[in-house]
Amino acid sequence: MRAVVQRVSRAQVEVDGRIAGAIGPGLVALVGIHRADTDKDLGWMVDKMLNLRIFDDEQGIMNCALAEVGGQLLVVSQFTLHGDCRKGRRPSWNEAAPPELARPLYERFLDLCRERSAAVQAGVFQAEMELTLTNSGPVTILLDSHKTF
Incomplete structure (x- = not known):
């Protein structure tokens, strides 16, 4: 599983306006x-x-987690994170889970997030979405559960 995690001051995801x-x-x-x-x-x-x-503590040092600052979480599914661009110019999606496998795992992921954080919002799986966000910092972290980076 891969994630691009961004610290934001605000964000929203739209589907069909x-x-x-x-x-x-x-x-x-x-x-x-x-x-x-x-x-x-x-x-x-x-x-x-x-x-x-x-997230910054009282001294302005990144030392706090999401819950410590009362932050919210917006989760958006994005299979393109598994695009392999090492060969050619068209990404290969072979490593991304097909929708019939990905959907239940994504929904389970949301459930796990909601069990640990009350303020969780989400996009719509497999929909065309428009994501608007204001990155705070900017802070962007790349995570991979298979630890490929």
């Missing part, structure tokens, strides 16, 4: 399910993401 999810200060997580992902990958990602100490 309607807001599907919106948050104030917190994190936006673009998540891509790998074809070999299991519940272990989901648990690792939720734990890592929600405990990232990337």
